[in-house]
Amino acid sequence: MVNLGDLSRASARHLLDKDCPPFETAPFVAGPPLRQRRVAIVTTAGLHRRDDNNFNLSDLSYRVIPGDVRLSDLVMTQASVNFDRSGFQQDVNVVFPLDRLREMDGAGEIGRIANFHYAFNGAGQLPTAFEATGREVGRMLKEDGVNAALLVPV
Amino acid sequence: MRENTERLRPPRFLWVPFELGRPFGAPDEREFQARVLRAALALLERQGPPPILDDFPDNAPGDGPADMTGWSCPISFPAPEATDQPALPARILDEISSLTPWQALARERRGRTGLGAAKMGIEDSARFLHALWAAGGSTDNPSPTLSLGQTFRGASEDMKTFYMEAATARPGRVTSRELADWFWGETAAGELLLALHPACLESVDAGVRRVALGQLVPRAQLHRLNKG
Numbered sequence: 548m549v550n551l552g553d554l555s556r557a558s559a560r561h562l563l564d565k566d567c568p569p570f571e572t573a574p575f576v577a578g579p580p581l582r583q584r585r586v587a588i589v590t591t592a593g594l595h596r597r598d599d600n601n602f603n604l605s606d607l608s609y610r611v612i613p614g615d616v617r618l619s620d621l622v623m624t625q626a627s628v629n630f631d632r633s634g635f636q637q638d639v640n641v642v643f644p645l646d647r648l649r650e651m652d653g654a655g656e657i658g659r660i661a662n663f664h665y666a667f668n669g670a671g672q673l674p675t676a677f678e679a680t681g682r683e684v685g686r687m688l689k690e691d692g693v694n695a696a697l698l699v700p701v
Numbered sequence: 702m703r704e705n706t707e708r709l710r711p712p713r714f715l716w717v718p719f720e721l722g723r724p725f726g727a728p729d730e731r732e733f734q735a736r737v738l739r740a741a742l743a744l745l746e747r748q749g750p751p752p753i754l755d756d757f758p759d760n761a762p763g764d765g766p767a768d769m770t771g772w773s774c775p776i777s778f779p780a781p782e783a784t785d786q787p788a789l790p791a792r793i794l795d796e797i798s799s800l801t802p803w804q805a806l807a808r809e810r811r812g813r814t815g816l817g818a819a820k821m822g823i824e825d826s827a828r829f830l831h832a833l834w835a836a837g838g839s840t841d842n843p844s845p846t847l848s849l850g851q852t853f854r855g856a857s858e859d860m861k862t863f864y865m866e867a868a869t870a871r872p873g874r875v876t877s878r879e880l881a882d883w884f885w886g887e888t889a890a891g892e893l894l895l896a897l898h899p900a901c902l903e904s905v906d907a908g909v910r911r912v913a914l915g916q917l918v919p920r921a922q923l924h925r926l927n928k929g
Binding site: 555557558561562563565567568569570573574575577578580581584586597601603604618619620621622623624626627628629630631632633634635636637638639640641642644646647648650651656657674695697698699700701 | 702704705706708709710711712720721722723724725726727728729730731734735737738739741742743745746748749750751752811812813815816817818847851854855858861862865866869875877880881911912915916917918919920921
């Protein structure tokens with residue numbers, strides 16, 4: 548995401564100083580062709596349905612987004628203000644490309660779309676703090692038969 | 702950023718050269734978004750070895766300083782430094798009134814709105830924010846379900862969303878920088894949010910202080926706080 552040179556020096560420093568501990572192992576699996584995969588989106592954009600609770604600062608919880616959600620029902624309460632929101636305000640797909648995924652599904656380019664997608668508030672916490680909820684979401688993805696998770700930062 | 706991802710070493714990663722907040726490039730660019738999505742999902746069919754770090758080759762449509770469009774808001778407001786202006790709350794309510802048809806048009810065209818974080822109407826959000834500023838960062842909380850800090854956060858986000866949705870109602874390309882400079886530099890609402898920053902840093906409410914510190918003014922607009 549983003550060219551370092553496009554940011555102000557302060558913004559670049561802020562992002563470079565993030566604690567990004569490397570994965571201790573390198574799990575890697577092959578799988579079936581994409582046209583046989585069940586695909587879910589996991590976003591850190593703090594998206595949720597309008598009637599769900601807003602995300603708070605330092606929020607480790609997640610929100611469930613049904614696969615058949617209407618994109619008009621989604622709002623964003625991500626804690627950070629240091630990214631552009633005007634793109635999302637015009638078109639949800641610039642952050643959460645569910646319409647594009649539905650088009651690929653319709654064209655037979657993917658197997659199916661998952662029953663549920665998931666959203667986190669990717670700000671205010673170190674990555675390691677999300678381990679418990681990350682594992683919980685991983686279990687639910689597995690129960691949903693998902694074998695392709697598209698992790699989308701913002 | 703690519704630098705952070707290289708440290709994390711995830712199994713598969715597609716780096717994209719787009720602005721933060723736009724991981725699929727640009728709004729209303731269906732074909733371009735689909736290209737990015739296909740490039741990301743194609744990594745799943747690669748056999749390794751990990752980590753696979755691919756670079757998306759193209760910039761987003763309309764990205765970069767060279768693409769500034771000369772955009773202007775459909776409604777003109779008096780310059781912030783103009784004399785003989787009404788008081789700030791009246792100016793904000795005037796702005797909201799002028800922008801309401803455009804925000805309604807945007808809502809109709811897109812079939813959605815991002816408003817709703819504060820769980821109250823936009824005029825009530827404006828009145829609450831002004832009361833919070835006037836009282837030095839602590840005032841009655843109109844929400845029965847949100848904390849004062851959450852209401853502050855939701856109301857300020859709804860103000861930004863309302864203005865941005867109205868400002869982008871007309872078809873045509875506009876950069877995020879042009880929109881941000883307009884909101885923070887030319888509107889009474891932006892003036893109020895900038896004024897709330899120092900006032901709420903002194904609030905007795907920890908939630909309000911936290912919002913003022915890191916969730917109110919974007920880093921790229923912080924320079925406006927030093928203008929006096």
